[in-house]
Amino acid sequence: MNNLDSDIGEEHLSVTASVRQRATAGETVGHALDKAALVVAETCARFAEAVDRDARFPTEAVDAMREHRMLAAMVPRELGGAGVSLDAVASACRILAQACSSAGMVYAMHQIQIACTARHALSEEWHRNFLSELAKNEWLLASATSEEGVGGNLRNSQCAIEALDDSFDLHKLCPVISYGAYADAIIATARKSPSALPTDQVLLTLLREDTTLTRRSEWDTFGMRGTCSEGFSLDATGHVQQIFPAPxxxxxxxxxxxxxxxxxxxxxxxxxxxxxxxxxxxxxxxxxxxxxxxxxxxxxxxxxxxxxxxxxxxxxxxxxxxxxxxxxxxxxxxxxxxxxxxxxxxxxxxxxxxxxxxxxxxxxxxxxxxxxxxxxxxxxxxxxxxxxxxxxxxxxxxxxxxxxxxxxxxxxxx
Structure with a gap:
């Protein structure tokens, strides 16, 4: 074992010790996710330098997350997920980021979208079915909340849902969509109609097969190079059931x-x-x-x-x-x-x-x-x-x- 391998081993042991301490305090569900994160972190650490050097998506790390069913961690149990708490996910993010910053951030961003869906959309059958499919297939979710022309203000949108009967169209210019080219679905913000105010927004789920991403800018950055947060022109269609019921x-x-x-x-x-x-x-x-x-x-x-x-x-x-x-x-x-x-x-x-x-x-x-x-x-x-x-x-x-x-x-x- 060379020096670098030895260091990674020591880091793994030090994190494991802290996980064991938390487990003895009764955090059994979180402990299960921590154990998975520790195994995945070994893969994250092995490819972290290459991910950073080449500004490439941490494919191996995300594949390992899928293998250990980490992506569906926050999906409710009745829908096929693990139903873990935000505390448990926060601990897993910390463990993954200790090995590879980009992999940890991708995992965090993905879980944010699940948290929003699980809390605000499960009154609708479409979203319940979507989370069930996500849990079964370990889909990766991305977010398209940023938009050109709003100055980085999350609570403003220029684009709007164009609805006709039961369907909608959406066109949005996004300065960044982190790992958008690698996601299985995208959660996006938009005005709820062309006549709505910029602050009168909705959140909606866009399926990969119904979404076209046209790359408009590259991701050659100072750091967090593996998040692959490129700029895209987003064009999507879907059914109005994909819009979250809550504003x-x-x-x-x-x-x-x-x-x-x-x-x-x-x-x-x-x-x-x-x-x-x-x-x-x-x-x-x-x-x-x-x-x-x-x-x-x-x-x-x-x-x-x-x-x-x-x-x-x-x-x-x-x-x-x-x-x-x-x-x-x-x-x-x-x-x-x-x-x-x-x-x-x-x-x-x-x-x-x-x-x-x-x-x-x-x-x-x-x-x-x-x-x-x-x-x-x-x-x-x-x-x-x-x-x-x-x-x-x-x-x-x-x-x-x-x-x-x-x-x-x-x-x-x-």
Whole structure:
């Protein structure tokens, strides 16, 4: 076994130890998904460098997910899935991302679409049948929520459903559809009719055989190269039953946004954790050589650990918050919850980069060079995508508006 293989083995063991600790706490369903994720992570790690170098889809990793039935994890049991919790999926995202950032992000994005469907569309027979087929075939879902001309605003659409009797047509210009060329179906946003306002949106499921994607831009990027988020002109047809019964505003607020931020944060935590583990191994080796020389690496390793723990604590807090969403909440509570979900994304996306910076400073040139067991080139590049995936500046502005609204409510009560 060469040094790199040895490192991957050590990472696998360290993650396994944390999974066992969680399993003893009674997380049996999550533990089953964790075990599958650990096996799949070995495949992810084996091809991660090639996926990044060639900017290619992590085919081997997704095939392994299918083999271990990970794609249908959040599909309800009665429809053939595993019916696991968001907590379990977040843990699996962290494990996968520790091995391959792109594979972890693909898995997270896929599960976000399942979460939306399972929560907001199962009153309709078409969507129940769709999830049953997804579970049986382990289909991969992509998302087409971005659109040219809306400035990155999820809650605005220019394209519209063109409905006639029981059928519809849709034409949408998408600056990115992550792994769209490899997906079995796509969940898209659009105005509910040509006369509807930009904010009067619906969500709908587009089947692969009824959808044409015409590539308009390539995906040659700084990081997250394996997500293959190319730009497409999307043309689709379908039946009106494929439109979600709930308005998109409700879906976005209750499920899509919080689930996205939680699972993305789990992916970024996994990347940062892998950087920390590499720095930890380097630190231990250096101390064994120079037993009396702990500083400054000793301070940095402690700070990196504290940051990593803070990231995971924020994810865990958001998961607890999201699990309480079924209860009745006051307007002020809803604003506060939205602010917490927003700051989860901005905090974890920036803190992960701080962890990797500490790791680079601990490992020095071994981290800066490619091809060493301590190389952190890919971690840095992949994590710089985090603040721009729905811009932190936009999210901070939304959070500020939430705080202003809360203050107004407080003043009115006074």
């Amino acid at each position: 998109f505003a409700e879906i976005a607020e209750q499920t899509m946004v919080p689930t996205s931020h939680i699972l993305w944060a789990s992916v970024w935590t996994g990347i940062a954790n892998d950087a920390f583990l590499r720095a930890h191994r380097f630190f231990r080796a250096q101390v064994q050589k120079n037993k009396n020389d702990l500083a400054p690496a000793g301070r940095r390793i402690a700070e990196a650990l504290a940051l990593l723990q803070a990231m995971q604590a924020r994810v865990d807090s958001a998961l607890r918050l999201h699990s309480r969403q079924g209860r009745e909440r006051s307007w002020s509570e809803a604003m506060s919850d939205a602010a917490e979900i927003n700051t989860l994304k901005t905090f974890v996306s920036t803190t992960a980069l701080q962890v990797v910076f500490h790791a680079v400073m601990i490992c020095g040139m071994a981290a800066y060079k490619n091809g060493t067991p301590f190389s952190l080139n890919r971690h840095i590049r992949d994590l710089y995508s985090a603040p721009v995936m729905i811009s932190n500046d936009r999210i901070d502005l939304n959070t500020a508006n939430l705080l202003l609204a809360q203050r107004t409510l407080s003043s009115e009560r006074d």
